[in-house]
Amino acid sequence: MKLGKTLGAAFVASVSWACMAAAQTELTMWYHGAGNEAESAALQLIIDDFNASQSDYTVMVESFPQESYNDSVVAAALAGNLPDILDVDGPVMPNWAWAGYLQPLNIDEAVIENFLDGPQGYWDGQLYSIGFWDAAVAMVSRQSTLDALGLRTPDVDNPWTGEEFAAALEAAKASGNFEYALDLGMPWTGEWYPYAFSPFLQSFGGDIVDRSTYATAEGALNGPEALAFGNWWQSLFVDGYAPGTSQDPADRDTGFIDGKYAFSWNGNWAALGALEAHDDVVFLPAPDFGAGSKIGAASWQFGVSATSENADGASAFIEFALQDKYLANFSNVTGLIPATSTAAAMTDNYASGGALEVFFGLSEGQAMVRPVTPGYVVSAKVFEKALADIANGADVADTLDAAVDEINADIERNGGYGH
Amino acid sequence: MASINADNRGLRLAVRYLVLTLIAIIFIFPLVFMVMSSLKPDLQLLRDTSSIRAFLPVGDISFDNYASAFDRVPVAKFMFNSLVVTGTTVIMSLLLCSLAAFSFVFLNWSGRNVALSIIIATLIIPFETIAIPLLLFVSKLPWIGMEGLTFGWLDTYRVQIIPLIADGLTIFLFVQYFRDLPRELIEASRVEGASWWQIYTRVVMPLAGPVLATAAILKFLAMYNQYLWPLMVVQQETYRPVMVGLQYFFQLNTAWGEIMAYLTIITVPVLAFYLVLQRAFIASIASTGVKG
Numbered sequence: 054m055k056l057g058k059t060l061g062a063a064f065v066a067s068v069s070w071a072c073m074a075a076a077q078t079e080l081t082m083w084y085h086g087a088g089n090e091a092e093s094a095a096l097q098l099i100i101d102d103f104n105a106s107q108s109d110y111t112v113m114v115e116s117f118p119q120e121s122y123n124d125s126v127v128a129a130a131l132a133g134n135l136p137d138i139l140d141v142d143g144p145v146m147p148n149w150a151w152a153g154y155l156q157p158l159n160i161d162e163a164v165i166e167n168f169l170d171g172p173q174g175y176w177d178g179q180l181y182s183i184g185f186w187d188a189a190v191a192m193v194s195r196q197s198t199l200d201a202l203g204l205r206t207p208d209v210d211n212p213w214t215g216e217e218f219a220a221a222l223e224a225a226k227a228s229g230n231f232e233y234a235l236d237l238g239m240p241w242t243g244e245w246y247p248y249a250f251s252p253f254l255q256s257f258g259g260d261i262v263d264r265s266t267y268a269t270a271e272g273a274l275n276g277p278e279a280l281a282f283g284n285w286w287q288s289l290f291v292d293g294y295a296p297g298t299s300q301d302p303a304d305r306d307t308g309f310i311d312g313k314y315a316f317s318w319n320g321n322w323a324a325l326g327a328l329e330a331h332d333d334v335v336f337l338p339a340p341d342f343g344a345g346s347k348i349g350a351a352s353w354q355f356g357v358s359a360t361s362e363n364a365d366g367a368s369a370f371i372e373f374a375l376q377d378k379y380l381a382n383f384s385n386v387t388g389l390i391p392a393t394s395t396a397a398a399m400t401d402n403y404a405s406g407g408a409l410e411v412f413f414g415l416s417e418g419q420a421m422v423r424p425v426t427p428g429y430v431v432s433a434k435v436f437e438k439a440l441a442d443i444a445n446g447a448d449v450a451d452t453l454d455a456a457v458d459e460i461n462a463d464i465e466r467n468g469g470y471g472h
Numbered sequence: 473m474a475s476i477n478a479d480n481r482g483l484r485l486a487v488r489y490l491v492l493t494l495i496a497i498i499f500i501f502p503l504v505f506m507v508m509s510s511l512k513p514d515l516q517l518l519r520d521t522s523s524i525r526a527f528l529p530v531g532d533i534s535f536d537n538y539a540s541a542f543d544r545v546p547v548a549k550f551m552f553n554s555l556v557v558t559g560t561t562v563i564m565s566l567l568l569c570s571l572a573a574f575s576f577v578f579l580n581w582s583g584r585n586v587a588l589s590i591i592i593a594t595l596i597i598p599f600e601t602i603a604i605p606l607l608l609f610v611s612k613l614p615w616i617g618m619e620g621l622t623f624g625w626l627d628t629y630r631v632q633i634i635p636l637i638a639d640g641l642t643i644f645l646f647v648q649y650f651r652d653l654p655r656e657l658i659e660a661s662r663v664e665g666a667s668w669w670q671i672y673t674r675v676v677m678p679l680a681g682p683v684l685a686t687a688a689i690l691k692f693l694a695m696y697n698q699y700l701w702p703l704m705v706v707q708q709e710t711y712r713p714v715m716v717g718l719q720y721f722f723q724l725n726t727a728w729g730e731i732m733a734y735l736t737i738i739t740v741p742v743l744a745f746y747l748v749l750q751r752a753f754i755a756s757i758a759s760t761g762v763k764g
Contacts (some may be wrong), residue, residue, distance in 0.1 A: 087709070088544050088720025118719030121703050128704035131604060132611035134626055303518035306726075311519070322724040 080112045080366050081136035083126065085353060087116035091386040098382065099374045106373065110366040112138070130154050137361040138370060143184065143352045144244075144423040144433070147176040151427035151471050155181050155356045156364060160372040171350030171420050172392040176427075177471065183371060184352035185380050186389035189415040190249050191336035191348070193309060193317040193327055199335070202228060202315070209338050209346075209414050215285075218340035222294045225315035235295040236314035239444065240302040246437035247423060249318060250286075252339060252347040255421060257282035261436050262460060267426040267472040270460040274436075275453040282342070283449035290444045297444050321412040322388055328408055336411045338419060350420035352392075390416050427470040431463045501527060506739070510537050510732035517729050537733035541721075544730060546709065547737060550717040555741065557632045557713060558695040564637045565691050566684055572638070573646030574672050578658055588647065594640040600700065606635055607704050631705045632713070636695065642687045649683035650676065685752030692745050714738045 082100075086092040093116055100112045115136070117125050123145065129135050130152070141149055149155050157179040165173060165183055174182030199206055202224040207213045213221065225234035238245060251261055258278030262270045273279065289295045296304070309317035310330040316337075319327075327334045339346045355374070357367040380396035383389070390403060390412055397403040403413045423429055439456040443449055464470060504527050509517045511533045520526045541547060575581070576588045610625045625631035653676065661671045677684075699715040706712055718738075721731045746753070 083707075089723050090544060115708060117707075118716065118722070120719040120722045121716065124703055125707060128607055129707060132607055132624075132626060134611065134624075134707070301522070303521045307515060307518045310515075320724070326725070 077108060077111045078363055078366055080110050080138060080363055080370060082112055082114045082138035082140075082367075082370075083122075083136045084114050084116045084140045085119040085122040085142075086140075087118045089387075092383075095379075095383045095386045099379050100370075102379075103370050103373045107369075110363070110370065112370050126154065133360070135358040135360050137358060137363050137367045139356050139358050141174070141182050141354055141356055142244075143171065143174060143182070143350070143354055144247075144429050146174045146182050146354060146356065147425055148427040148430045149356075150176050150181045153359050156359045156361070157181055158183065158356055158371065159364065159368045160375075164372060164375055167394065168392045169350070169390070169416050169420065170422060171416060172352040172354060174354045174356065176425055182354035182356035183375065184354035185374070185383045185392055186352055186387065187392060187416045187420065188320055188322065188351040188389055189348055189412045189420060190252075190318060190320050190339070191324075191412065191415060192339065193319050193324070194315060194335055194337060195331055196333040196335050198225075198315050201230075206335065207337050207340075209411075209418050212338040212346035213340040215340055215342040221316070222289075226294060228315075230312075231315045232308070232313040233294065233296050234315050235289065236300075236305065236308055236317040236319075237289070237295050238305050238318060239296060239298050239300045240305050242437065242441075244433065246440050247433040248349040248351055249320075250440055251423065251436060252349050252419075252421060253286070253342065254279060254282045256339065256342040256344050256347045257285070258342075258344040260424070261432050262424050262426065262428070262464075264424060267424065267428070268464060268469055270432065270457040270464075274439075274460070275450070275457045278344075279453055280450060283443055283453055285342075286440065287443050287446070287449055291446070298441050321390060321409055324409055324412070325388060325402075336409075336415075338415060346419050347421050348415055348419045350416065350422045426472065428460070428464050428467065432460045435459045435463075503739070506732050506735050510729060510736045511535065512537075512729055514727065514729050517732070537727075537729035538737070540727070541730040541733040541737070544727070545717050545720045545734065547717070547734065549710070550712055550714045551738065551741070553629075553711055554696055554713040554715075554738075557629060557698070558692055560629075561633050561636055561695045562688050562691045564633070565639070565642055566687060568638050569642040569687065570646045570677065570680065570684075571672070572643050573650055574668075574676060576643075576647050577650040578671070578676075579668065588643075591640050591643055595644070603700060603704060610635060610705065626705050627708045627711055629711060632698070632702055632711070636698075636701070639691075639694075642691060645683055645687050645690075646680070649680060653679060682752045682755040685749040685755075689746060689749055689753050693742065696742060 084093075084096060086096065096114065100114055104111050122140070123142070126135070126139065126141075126149075135154060139149075139155065141155070146155070158174075158181055160180070160183070162180060165180075168183070169187045171187035172184030174180065174184070196206070202221065204221050204224065205213070205217065207217075222234040225231055238249065241249075247261065254260065254274075259276060259282055260273040260279075263273045290297045304313060308314050309319070310327060317327075321336075324334075324336065339348050355371045357364050357371070361367055375392075377391075377393060377396040377399060380391040380393060381399035384391040384396065384400045384403060388402065388409070390409075391397045391400055394413070394417070397410075397413050398405070401407060402409040404410070424432065426432075435456050439452050442452050508527055508529055509520075511529060512520065513532055513534075513536070516531045520531070525531070572591075576584050610631050612623060613625050614621060614623050615625060615628075615630070616622075625634075657675055658671060661675050666674070696713075697715055698713060702711075702713050702716055706716070718731070718734060721727050721734065
């Protein structure tokens with residue numbers, strides 16, 4: 054009798070469990086972090102917590118390598134095989150929204166009120182995606198180098214002017230202690246160019262496209278300010294301050310640590326390595342060339358695919374993931390800048406007095422998102438090519454004019470990209 | 473006079489071996505660099521690239537990169553997937569393409585020259601140009617399997633195999649080779665009453681060793697190096713091949729040592745396959761004039 058009762062109870066429990074499992078809707082999610090164990094573990098923690106927190110949905114993640122992630126998503130969109138939740142690179146988001154891969158994100162926007170600009174994915178007046186983190190670039194140097202060259206130590210409130218920066222490069226070159234004064238990371242082709250170098254253009258007063266209309270690059274990329282930027286950019290290589298496009302990639306990774314460069318324009322992801330190598334590393338803000346000191350904002354974000362039949366569940370997961378404890382944990386394992394100041398205070402590196410605290414200030418005070426337009430994916434490549442050509446000695450005005458023509462032709466071909 | 477000739481011969485031989493040695497070094501150094509770099513930590517690896525140390529097992533040598541590569545990527549799974557896809561495709565390609573070539577060379581049917589011309593013309597069409605139409609096609613194809621009738625081949629082995637079995641180059645190689653076989657052999661077999669299938673299996677294929685080796689090596693390389701197609705049609709890690717796996721190592725801070733370890737591991741099957749078939753491959757190249 055006792056055995057019968059036990060078996061009966063077990064049967065009822067298993068049926069209940071099976072019914073509950075059957076009632077749960079599976080949400081598929083694609084993520085770009087394959088191969089990054091720490092990042093994947095941090096994401097899995099959020100997923101596990103979400104799955105345990107409610108009984109309506111179960112999130113299942115499929116990770117892709119970052120280098121090929123966008124191609125996989127575009128191919129899946131063509132084949133009509135997108136998941137519910139998509140991971141998207143911030144500057145690419147408008148293109149995917151415009152192309153119909155994403156739908157507006159339906160979350161309580163009060164939750165993201167205190168988020169940095171970089172992780173917020175707005176396009177066409179609607180929120181499409183939101184990220185956990187931002188990344189920032191700084192002029193990496195050593196205090197001993199600044200002191201030896203007799204240079205002022207700039208900070209976020211008082212960055213170097215263009216003239217001060219020019220004097221700093223000249224002093225480093227004249228000292229004879231370095232192979233080059235400045236390492237810009239020229240071998241990092243691709244998105245590094247618009248992300249890292251277009252803020253210089255914006256600091257001169259130009260831009261990749263005219264952001265007031267997003268209908269043209271005329272004036273923004275070939276106006277007087279852009280020409281001044283182009284001439285300055287070319288002078289860095291012609292005058293021997295920075296290695297050009299043929300820079301050895303190995304030197305990009307180890308050159309500053311080995312003392313080959315006085316200054317290195319690099320991101321917060323490389324900061325801990327520099328700090329391990331030298332105890333007097335300083336992270337300086339970008340120079341102000343007249344229109345303010347600027348750096349690029351950068352974030353991968355989460356959105357809901359346009360074909361998802363479970364948008365409510367997908368949005369619920371994304372909103373769940375935006376809690377400070379998860380943002381902080383994500384920052385701790387990846388080294389990236391958490392999206393909120395409250396999460397930053399909970400981290401090892403970005404809390405007050407943390408080794409990378411300065412980067413949160415840079416992101417908060419200077420970061421500028423790349424042009425928020427579906428056409429960015431094309432104009433970014435045009436901009437990259439123009440910068441490489443100018444670095445290699447091409448005529449500045451002709452190159453920028455040609456870049457403007459190419460960007461405008463693309464905008465026209467695509468009917469203005471919906472702006 | 474004779475001694476002068478001998479000296480010249482010796483000198484010529486020395487120069488020839490010197491040139492061949494230099495060429496061999498040029499070809500083998502990237503492999504040496506790959507293996508040596510796989511044993512070094514990233515910082516040392518990058519510093520060594522500017523000196524001869526890059527080709528020497530010096531400094532802080534260990535197998536740590538191999539352990540880390542296995543931790544980061546399911547190497548065994550990706551290798552298994554690649555070998556299943558590559559092996560199946562190579563075997564089926566040799567069978568189907570040799571049958572097609574046999575038909576073009578020995579059977580008399582109207583339109584065969586036009587058909588062969590069209591197939592050979594496909595050699596100039598890059599795969600990238602047909603990749604998207606092919607993707608749309610395979611994403612809707614039916615299949616009957618354990619789950620009954622389903623539609624869409626994405627995330628399977630078959631989508632990586634079936635569309636790539638037949639190709640113009642392999643058919644062309646077989647056609648060229650079959651054309652050089654003595655026609656008398658075929659005619660004598662027909663007179664003796666052999667069927668076409670018997671001629672294919674008992675006369676032609678036993679003589680086709682060199683072209684089989686060549687086609688197998690070229691197909692093996694093409695399939696083992698597949699990147700774009702699996703990237704487009706495989707969304708689950710379960711079915712990913714080794715070349716897509718290589719992308720796992722390119723993070724914000726690229727793990728160069730692990731990349732070299734992974735490359736060393738995945739290069740082994742290619743070298744082994746080539747070494748097994750190299751004699752027949754060289755014989756076939758010499759006879760057909762085809763360059764791989």
